[in-house]
Amino acid sequence: MFKTLFNARFFVLPICLAAAAFAPLHAAQSFVAATRWHPQAQFAGLYVAEAKGFYRDEGLTVNIISPDIDTGEGALLINKTADAAVLWLLDALKLHEKGYALVNLAQFNQKPTLYFTARVSSGIEKFEDFNNKKISLWQEITPLLTEFFKQKNINATILQKAHRPNFILKSIADIAIVTYYNEYHYLLNTGLDPEDLKLFYLPDHGLSVIEDGLYMEKDVFNKNPEQACRFARATMKGWQYALENPDEAVDIVLNIMKLNFIPANRAHQSWMLKAFMDNMGYDTKTTINGTLHKNLFEESVANIKQYAPLSKAPSFNQIKADCTKYVKE
Amino acid sequence: MLKNKSIAVYFMVFIFIPTSLILLALLAFDSLISSRFMFKANKAEIQSATLSKINTIETKIQPAKTLAIALAEVMNGFTSYDEDYLDFLLEKFVSSNVDVVGMSITFKPFEYNRNTGFKSLYCYQEATDNGHVYIKDRIGPQYMFMDWYQIPIESQTPHWSEPYIETRSQTLIVTYSQLFYKKTKNGRQIAGVVTADLSLDWLANIMKDIKITKSSYAVLLSPEGVFLTHPEPDMAMNESLFSQAELRGDPQLRSIAKKMTAGETGLETIKRDAYFQKAQMSYAPIALNNWSIGILTPQNEVFGDVVYMFVIAVVLTIVGVVLLFVTVFAVSHSLTKPITVLAGITKEIAKGNLDLKLPRLSSTREITLLTQSFQQMTTNLKAHIEQLTKTTAENERIESELYIARNIQQDMLPSVFPPYPDNPYFDIFAAIKPAKEVGGDLYDFYLIDENHLYFVIGDVSGKGVPASLFMAVTKTLLKAKSGPDISPEKIFQMVNDELAANNDNSMFVTLFLGVLNLETGVITYSNAGHNLPVIITKKGTVKFIEPLDGLVLGIMPGVSYKRAMLKLNPGDRLFLYTDGVPEAQSPNQNFFGNNKMISAIEKNINLPSKELTMAMLNDVDDFSKGEQADDITIMIIDFMKLKK
Numbered sequence: 001m002f003k004t005l006f007n008a009r010f011f012v013l014p015i016c017l018a019a020a021a022f023a024p025l026h027a028a029q030s031f032v033a034a035t036r037w038h039p040q041a042q043f044a045g046l047y048v049a050e051a052k053g054f055y056r057d058e059g060l061t062v063n064i065i066s067p068d069i070d071t072g073e074g075a076l077l078i079n080k081t082a083d084a085a086v087l088w089l090l091d092a093l094k095l096h097e098k099g100y101a102l103v104n105l106a107q108f109n110q111k112p113t114l115y116f117t118a119r120v121s122s123g124i125e126k127f128e129d130f131n132n133k134k135i136s137l138w139q140e141i142t143p144l145l146t147e148f149f150k151q152k153n154i155n156a157t158i159l160q161k162a163h164r165p166n167f168i169l170k171s172i173a174d175i176a177i178v179t180y181y182n183e184y185h186y187l188l189n190t191g192l193d194p195e196d197l198k199l200f201y202l203p204d205h206g207l208s209v210i211e212d213g214l215y216m217e218k219d220v221f222n223k224n225p226e227q228a229c230r231f232a233r234a235t236m237k238g239w240q241y242a243l244e245n246p247d248e249a250v251d252i253v254l255n256i257m258k259l260n261f262i263p264a265n266r267a268h269q270s271w272m273l274k275a276f277m278d279n280m281g282y283d284t285k286t287t288i289n290g291t292l293h294k295n296l297f298e299e300s301v302a303n304i305k306q307y308a309p310l311s312k313a314p315s316f317n318q319i320k321a322d323c324t325k326y327v328k329e
Numbered sequence: 330m331l332k333n334k335s336i337a338v339y340f341m342v343f344i345f346i347p348t349s350l351i352l353l354a355l356l357a358f359d360s361l362i363s364s365r366f367m368f369k370a371n372k373a374e375i376q377s378a379t380l381s382k383i384n385t386i387e388t389k390i391q392p393a394k395t396l397a398i399a400l401a402e403v404m405n406g407f408t409s410y411d412e413d414y415l416d417f418l419l420e421k422f423v424s425s426n427v428d429v430v431g432m433s434i435t436f437k438p439f440e441y442n443r444n445t446g447f448k449s450l451y452c453y454q455e456a457t458d459n460g461h462v463y464i465k466d467r468i469g470p471q472y473m474f475m476d477w478y479q480i481p482i483e484s485q486t487p488h489w490s491e492p493y494i495e496t497r498s499q500t501l502i503v504t505y506s507q508l509f510y511k512k513t514k515n516g517r518q519i520a521g522v523v524t525a526d527l528s529l530d531w532l533a534n535i536m537k538d539i540k541i542t543k544s545s546y547a548v549l550l551s552p553e554g555v556f557l558t559h560p561e562p563d564m565a566m567n568e569s570l571f572s573q574a575e576l577r578g579d580p581q582l583r584s585i586a587k588k589m590t591a592g593e594t595g596l597e598t599i600k601r602d603a604y605f606q607k608a609q610m611s612y613a614p615i616a617l618n619n620w621s622i623g624i625l626t627p628q629n630e631v632f633g634d635v636v637y638m639f640v641i642a643v644v645l646t647i648v649g650v651v652l653l654f655v656t657v658f659a660v661s662h663s664l665t666k667p668i669t670v671l672a673g674i675t676k677e678i679a680k681g682n683l684d685l686k687l688p689r690l691s692s693t694r695e696i697t698l699l700t701q702s703f704q705q706m707t708t709n710l711k712a713h714i715e716q717l718t719k720t721t722a723e724n725e726r727i728e729s730e731l732y733i734a735r736n737i738q739q740d741m742l743p744s745v746f747p748p749y750p751d752n753p754y755f756d757i758f759a760a761i762k763p764a765k766e767v768g769g770d771l772y773d774f775y776l777i778d779e780n781h782l783y784f785v786i787g788d789v790s791g792k793g794v795p796a797s798l799f800m801a802v803t804k805t806l807l808k809a810k811s812g813p814d815i816s817p818e819k820i821f822q823m824v825n826d827e828l829a830a831n832n833d834n835s836m837f838v839t840l841f842l843g844v845l846n847l848e849t850g851v852i853t854y855s856n857a858g859h860n861l862p863v864i865i866t867k868k869g870t871v872k873f874i875e876p877l878d879g880l881v882l883g884i885m886p887g888v889s890y891k892r893a894m895l896k897l898n899p900g901d902r903l904f905l906y907t908d909g910v911p912e913a914q915s916p917n918q919n920f921f922g923n924n925k926m927i928s929a930i931e932k933n934i935n936l937p938s939k940e941l942t943m944a945m946l947n948d949v950d951d952f953s954k955g956e957q958a959d960d961i962t963i964m965i966i967d968f969m970k971l972k973k
């Protein structure tokens with residue numbers, strides 16, 4: 001994941017609503033949601049829902065928090081700091097392996113956004129050329145991909161980074177893993193043109209895993225499923241609004257980032273929002289409804305299983321929170 | 330195409346237009362040169378400012394590198410490490426430069442010692458009321474994934490980080506990482522990195538005071554193109570030149586960003602900037618750490634002076650051109666006006682209105698001269714015309730009087746020929762060709778009685794009216810004094826006395842008078858200084874009669890004359906003439922002469938008298954080429970037969 005240019009601890013500024021004046025007649029329920037990374041357009045749905053009062057309309061006072069650089073994915077969830085968290089399916093499955101049962105309130109991402117990218121000048125043209133090269137990966141995906149390369153008979157040196165793929169700028173690494181909505185655009189904005197970069201789509205090479213979704217611990221969900229589903233519904237409304245008002249959504253995100261002293265610019269966040277939302281539609285781009293699709297889920301699990309041991313992988317029905325029982329869409 | 334147009338048009342075409350064109354050309358040339366010059370001057374100024382800034386920045390940044398290198402050198406010398414000593418060293422180094430706000434000694438896994446996987450010692454400065462204090466700290470194992478560690482370790486070269494905002498101090502920091510080594514059996518191996526964190530809080534101020542022109546500003550780019558400083562505070566550390574280029578859809582800006590991050594130097598004109606329409610962007614690298622400085626100068630300020638000058642020049646040119654136009658127009662008008670007036674006046678004069686007074690046209694010297702000449706001409710013309718009118722009137726008067734006089738005189742001389750068509754004994758033909766309308770020659774004849782023919786021919790001295798008057802008097806007197814039995818010399822005597830008595834003008838007349846006896850053919854004659862007649866015999870001889878002298882008539886009274894006689898046979902002719910014949914002059918002043926006359930008679934001898942006369946007159950005319958100086962008279966008496 002793309003991290004900021006910090007090397008010290010990430011300073012988290014929680015977003016609190018001064019809701020007193022605007023609260024509905026009954027006391028608003030407090031809810032904490034955690035993003036997967038520092039505030040950015042990847043989580044626009046949440047920020048928009050909060051800024052436009054969709055959570056408030058659902059009777060929720062939502063505090064959106066972000067993990068710092070050292071916090072592992074999902075840590076805020078399992079240590080009960082957050083009620084819900086945006087996680088990748090991969091993260092959720094890892095947590096399951098550790099014994100935590102999660103439910104999926106909503107699935108944002110319907111189409112993987114992961115690519116390997118190499119500079120054209122490096123001469124890498126096909127996947128097989130990865131052999132004997134240096135590949136820079138993120139920490140959380142390293143075990144999976146190490147096994148992945150091994151099975152593909154790619155003998156490569158893995159360099160782990162928590163940061164942006166600048167290794168390939170400095171020719172320290174030849175290949176880097178990127179999301180289309182984030183690191184790829186970061187590379188474009190260092191002066192590389194699309195024609196300078198070769199992209200290898202992970203699903204084309206046997207690893208197709210859906211990514212961002214909204215998760216809760218199962219037992220937390222079961223305590224108040226209606227509230228959780230309201231939260232999910234409002235969040236999806238936030239995404240819908242962002243789809244229809246992208247410029248305003250970017251304004252909201254930039255504002256949050258500024259408050260948190262995170263370097264941000266409109267060009268990058270606009271790209272991120274559009275690219276992320278492009279992958280939120282299951283069949284047509286205009287449909288964002290947050291459904292976790294069984295086939296996508298099962299395909300992802302199967303893919304992961306090839307390269308990582310999943311003994312405690314939940315079934316589709318186990319992980320999917322059935323909000324139809326509690327709220328109308 | 331340019332013919333016959335007003336002077337104003339000529340002026341316009343040949344003075345105004347070329348001058349205006351020259352002015353405009355000068356203007357264009359001048360602005361071109363000025364703007365080039367300004368551009369050059371501006372470029373030089375920008376470049377010098379850029380270089381100066383680069384120097385300043387490098388000087389400020391250098392200490393981080395120097396200190397890190399120095400500490401790394403110290404570390405290179407160690408074979409084992411003492412934590413306290415390293416802390417001590419760190420504090421010493423950090424405190425040596427106020428801009429170096431922190432340093433670390435960070436080990437590769439297990440390099441500190443065999444048992445310790447991760448070790449990173451850190452010391453940073455903190456400001457207190459009493460000055461700076463130095464705090465000892467440790468960095469956790471996540472340093473493994475930090476750029477300031479990973480990049481130098483993986484690339485095995487020293488590294489300047491991308492500037493970042495340190496959360497603890499909220500300061501803009503750049504970190505320099507220098508590798509340090511540990512000696513091994515085979516040489517040395519990388520043991521870790523020494524880092525120095527440099528505070529960049531002085532950066533904004535330094536960049537702020539780059540002012541080439543009023544609104545120009547400078548930006549500083551990180552190695553990845555991120556704005557380290559920017560006049561708009563929000564842009565710094567958030568935007569990069571790339572993100573700006575993307576936001577504005579400006580490919581040129583993106584290309585400049587690429588060049589800048591590649592460490593190039595250049596000067597380009599960019600079309601749109603956040604603040605102004607067109608700007609000069611000058612950029613140059615800070616080689617020390619791959620930053621890049623860009624200086625933006627709004628075009629209109631660079632050329633502000635030039636534009637200002639240009640505007641002034643344009644205004645002046647326009648004013649000049651307008652003035653020129655007005656002047657040319659006024660001048661041409663002032664020139665053409667008097668000429669037009671003169672032209673109008675001339676028209677009037679041409680109509681005959683000579684009394685027009687020419688106006689005083691104050692204008693150029695030439696026009697004044699022209700006007701004066703016109704006036705003079707008009708005056709002269711008027712006088713001349715008056716004179717001419719007078720003379721013509723006079724002439725016409727004289728002409729008419731002369732015409733009348735001529736007619737009277739012609740009526741005096743017998744002019745009907747043949748005079749006695751029924752008379753078988755003789756015939757006469759006479760012709761007079763006066764030099765002017767009235768001449769001095771005379772001839773006359775009449776039958777005194779039925780047997781005697783009186784004839785006379787004569788020539789008054791001079792020509793014109795006086796001669797003709799004298800002629801008239803003489804003819805009248807001659808006829809009056811003639812009569813039967815009065816001899817020719819007696820007639821002469823009497824007429825002479827009369828003429829001389831009233832002759833104040835000393836005019837005289839030559840005469841030949843004869844009386845032909847028709848019964849005998851004898852002519853009794855007298856000659857008063859006249860040309861001798863010629864006898865043309867029937868046979869065809871032509872000869873003068875015997876000379877007979879006698880004084881011309883009219884000189885003085887009391888002169889006596891002689892008498893002589895000749896005989897004509899039937900068929901003979903007597904050719905009488907005045908001196909107009911022999912004394913006719915050719916253009917080269919030869920006289921016709923008696924010989925020529927005789928020859929002419931002989932040539933035409935077979936012609937009847939009239940035709941002979943005409944032929945003679947033609948010959949004389951041919952000879953004198955029409956220039957008749959004197960009256961010419963010819964009279965031929967044809968004696969045809971004796972009267973029985």
